[in-house]
Amino acid sequence: MGDEKGMTRKLLECSLSDKLCVVQEHQYEIIIIPTLLVGVFLILLGVILWLFIREQRAQQQSSGLRGIAPMPPSRSLSWEAAGHGESVFVPLKETSLESLLQTTTHALTKLQVPREQLSDILEKIYNGSYATIYRTKMYTGDPAKPKSVVLKALKEPAGLQEVQDFLGRIQFYQYLGKHKNLVQLEGCCTEELPLYMVLEDVAQGDLLSFLWTCRRDVMTMEGLLYDLTEKQVYYIGKQVLSALAFLQDKQLFHGDVAARNILIQCDLTAKLCGLGLAYEVYTQGALSSTHTVPLKWLAPERLLLRPADIRGDIWSFGILLYEMVTLGAPPYPEVPPTNILQHLQRRKIMKRPSSCTHTMLSMCERLSLIWGNTTDKVPDLEELIIWMRRYLKHENQHKV
Template identity: 30%
Template sequence: MGDYMDMMPPSHRFISQFDFKGSGRQELSFKAGERFQAVDRTGDWWMMEKLKADGSSTGEKGLVPYNYMAEEGTVEEQPWFFGDLTRTEAVNLLLKGGNTTGSFLIRGSDKQGFTYALSVRSENTVKHFKIFQDEDGEYHVNTSSYFEDLNKLIEYYKVKTVAKGLLLTTPCVKDEPTGTELSLLPVDEWERPQEEFELTQKLGSGNFSQVYEGYWLGKIKIKVAIKTINYDVTTQETFVRETSFLKTLRHRNLVSLYAVCSVGKPFYIVTELLSKGDLLKFLRSNEGEKLNVDGLLDIAGQIVDGMQYLEVNNCVHRDLAARNILIGKNNICKIADFGLARFIKDETYISQSKEVPYKWTAPEALAYGRYTLKSDAWSYGVLLYEIMSKGMNPYPGLHNSELLRYLKKGNRMEAPPNCSDKIYKVMLDCWQENPLKRPTFDDLKTSIDNLANYEPSEDSPKPPNKPKGWMNKLRKPVK
């Protein structure tokens, strides 16, 4: 929902979607359905002024979590609108208890060609439909029926089947957001003392760093992941400079960075902790083994979304691989260690001659140390291989010392088992020898989006052309 909120001017009024009990730190408690005027919408905690029913101020002012708010009078406040939800999230939510056949939701889409997607439960499956918006501002799922707003579209498909035997009934039950989805600190409090953190369990280690599960014992005690960086890997000045850039990067498919500790040894990078661990282990687990192609493509698409954001911000990852993607609730994927490879080298970099992840690295980076967004695109092709093979090792049977010679001869990995030609073509596009011929992540987003399967709606005859003089309408809020 954050991406939609960021586009709104701060003068607009908002309605709370859930109850919230503040826990100090100037937080404002409220009930669902209360109205607010935005005072300052910087970061994840917004300064809001509570309003009476007549729109006048109650005199109460404080911080509220942004993801509990919806702009008044727009699609955001509708019970059936779920923001920029992924397909997998939509499926998991609709198949939960409290939802039945016909339960539905609408989610935003930045995919090419359509504005929103309609997801509907049909017994024990979920069907997805594209919602298009034409040049006149009207919405439709097929060419027989057009609607001036989404409410009218929904009401229509409550009496007219959207697919064979399938009517819309009630909105999907919404999950309340959690505090751990938010950055708990304003930007100017990024640096924290090590005493605020407790390391409880080691999750992994490399040559120059270790990762722990732990607790942040600050204003709110929460579980976090803490990456400790050996003091001799980088200087304090470099560490502060690099992490200061990283804290500006915020996207739902990037691991949220909470805080750093640059005073004391070792340095700390504190991030959110995701419940299912890294993608490679997940793909090899029983849960990962059960994923169908649709679920695998959803994972691939989420990673592309995160990388597209890094591309826009000119941030090169340098170690894009399944082991550096983390998985959370509802199979939300988040890219980890973005931008850190400039000064952090993990054990996965070790090979016979260079400390690089050989089988994920582009030939020009292997040969000359040239890392760019185009070398990240090569790595994404290998990552896509890992996803579609459910965790197979790339280049099986090929030693690191043989890899560069193998690639320079024009050889490429074969498609993993049961991988379609269309998906394999995306991999081959990423593995072009000339970096300039490889797709951008914007290109890759279009390619992956086009592979997603959407249901056709009920077939209907195409209506006659609209009469001449039909006025173009501005896109309007839902009534």
């Protein structure tokens, strides 16, 4: 040991009495050891990152994108589940717009509508953020007969993500299938841009506008009865519940039950529309925070940003009954929308409308806190449908 220290001092060219050599003697240890530790840390960090990236790539290659729109992990839906007999995989990051349209057009062969069957005369109904909605004629059959339809056209220019989302909505309608109380998909045009979704036309319009018209001093207008009775309220309500039960069977919920999202035919057949939130549940497994719903139609758990489910639709159905009984009046008229959660937490309820009979009030009180339910027990859809059928059999023609 003494020889080694002496050799070190000799290499440093200092005498035995030089104290600075003690510092210089350990200088190499102070520099080299931390440097080695940092180097080992960086190597380990690089290995960990490499393993993480390799695992992510392996998961993407094994799962991919099922169908046209991304599916929630709990569903694994594909074109085969929709009754097409084959699965379609369209990885978004590895395809062009042309190949995407080619693949999906082949999968949607049975729904394709030749563009020449659609009239060039378009009546604009609504101009949305991503699509414009028109009313037009579709000529089908032999000889060709005109049929009024609603045409939803994807706005241009549209990127790959917008095109995939639009095609995903067509896939969603196809997955849902047909139900008499849901707006039906008539077909699509997806072989080239612009993309069209052809929907059933319910010419009488939405229920909210219908209720407002019922306030006028008229009995009929354009062949439609505008003298709404309580029995007809039950009739419309039962149809809405039937559509919600259909969605529930597919593990879906609507998320925005309101008079504005119900279309009415001349015979008072109700068609539930506005399925944007249900589509989000189908593709993502949950609701996004970007889709806004008027606060006064939301259940307390939705206002508290808790996970949504069918119980929220049942709550909103109670609001819908209030809309129908009052011929389109907004709920909680005395409460600002920003104060509605505090209002509900204090267990305050709406005043009974003058046109609401004791029979309807007794049913509404079982629905939610808006009518005075103090048990916090919300009935399920089957119970509500049974109640509606019972009231339909015994209810008179009392006007609302």
